[in-house]
Amino acid sequence: MYMLNDYALRTQSALVGADLTSMLAAAVALPEGLRLLDFGCGVGRLMEALVASGFSVDGTDVSEEMLAFARANPKLSKCSFYLSGGGDCGDSPRGHYDIVYSQLCIQHIASRQIRKEIFSSVHDALKPGGMFSFQLHFYPGLDSKEVPLPHVSWDSDKFDALGTNSEEDVWFTADALPSLMADLSGLFQDVRIQIVDFPANAELHTEAYGVRFSHAIISGSKGFSLAQRVYAEMREDS
Ligand SMILES: C[S@@+](CC[C@H](N)C(=O)[O-])C[C@H]1O[C@@H](n2cnc3c(N)ncnc32)[C@H](O)[C@@H]1O
Incomplete structure (x- = not known):
């Protein structure tokens, strides 16, 4: 939402x-007619809710098995699914989507180089003016040197992670912000980061190692839609 x-x-x-x-x-x-693409869609959990709200949603995932479950779901019968090569959006159409979103996926990709390839492919999939939004776990109390193994910081380029489901995750920390911005800003404009904190007593606010985390929702546009709007308003004011 x-x-x-x-x-x-x-x-x-x-x-x-x-x-x-x-x-x-x-x-x-x-x-x-808004068109959405779910990057790392898995079995299509989030797609179901969006389809039920009337949106046109496609999905891409590196796992054939996950896609087979999604394709078999009658609630997703109008959706197209594309097998990702791990660093791309598969054969999904280029310049086609208003929104590409990704939930609980980018955090599992331990290689910065692969994430950069994904960002570039997402940019290709978007229409001009479209936006990309993805979620990461953010660790407010740590810096990148304190990320406990086998997890890695944003700058790491680990290609041989044991798996793609929390075995070896990327933990985003405040000192990695310049690197994150560098990876996104060559492609996307109006990049924003929203930190969503859990209440201190929420069960979800820690995970293994007892380290507190928040969600970071990171987004950027293909084009300067927000900046153009802000500066247009400033010109009107002057
Ligand atoms: C924890 S599941 C989340 C699925 C879905 N986004 C959700 O929220 O229900 C992570 C998904 O990311 C996919 N994934 C992991 N690495 C990927 C990559 N490099 N390219 C595309 N999909 C990837 C996995 O196959 C898996 O389906």
Whole structure:
């Protein structure tokens, strides 16, 4: 929902408040025909909710097995699925999507080089003005040298991770912000990071090693939609 809200704000599709009810209303008010691509879609868990809300959603994933489950889901019968080579969006159409989103996937990719290839492929898949939004785990209390093995910091380029499901994750820390920005800013404009904190008593606020984490929702546009809007308003004011 945050991703849809952000898209609406960037494209001026609707004016959106911060509360969930108005975000939902704004999402429904988004232009018809909005096309979305789920990067690392797995069995299509998030796609189901978006399809139920009337969006056109495709999925890409590196796992044939996950895609086979997704393709067999009657609720996703109108979706197209594309096998990713691990650093790309597979054969999904280029210049086609309004939003590419990724949840619980980029954090499992321990190689910075592969993540950069993915960002470039996502950029190709987007229409001009489209946006990319993905989630990472953010560790506010650590810097990159303190990330416990076998996990890695953003700068690491580990190609031989044991698996793609939390065996060896990338832990994003504040000192890695310049590297993250460098990886995104050559491709995307209006890059934003929103940190979503869990309440201190939430079961989810720690994981293995007892280290507290938050979610970082990171987004960028293919084009200067937000900047153009802000500066247009400034010119009108002057
Ligand atoms: C934890 S699952 C999350 C699935 C889905 N996004 C969700 O939230 O339910 C991670 C998914 O990312 C996929 N994945 C991992 N590395 C990938 C890569 N390099 N390229 C594409 N998909 C990848 C895995 O195959 C898996 O389906």
